[in-house]
Amino acid sequence: MLAATGLLLATAHYLFIEAFRLAQAAVIAPFKFTNLVWAVIIGFVVWGDLPDVWVITGAALVVASGLYILHREAVRRRVR
Numbered sequence: 001m002l003a004a005t006g007l008l009l010a011t012a013h014y015l016f017i018e019a020f021r022l023a024q025a026a027v028i029a030p031f032k033f034t035n036l037v038w039a040v041i042i043g044f045v046v047w048g049d050l051p052d053v054w055v056i057t058g059a060a061l062v063v064a065s066g067l068y069i070l071h072r073e074a075v076r077r078r079v080r
Contacts, residue, residue, distance in 0.1 A: 016028075016032065024073075027073050031066050034063070036058065040055060040059055
């Protein structure tokens with residue numbers, strides 16, 4: 001299980017490197033913070049840990065900012 005985790009994390013790291021190579025860092029960087037969302041989901045599924053209001057608020061803020069950046073960049077591309 002530890003080897004599988006290492007392999008998956010190495011793959012994820014490689015894919016992030018490729019994403020930063022192909023796109024602007026300002027577009028990709030906020031999505032690195034979606035780890036918080038995955039941690040909440042796994043924490044609930046594996047350990048039954050329910051997130052409090054602050055965790056939910058923070059996760060919602062991270063997701064909303066990522067979606068906003070995607071929208072903003074799409075609009076900027078159309079204007080050019």
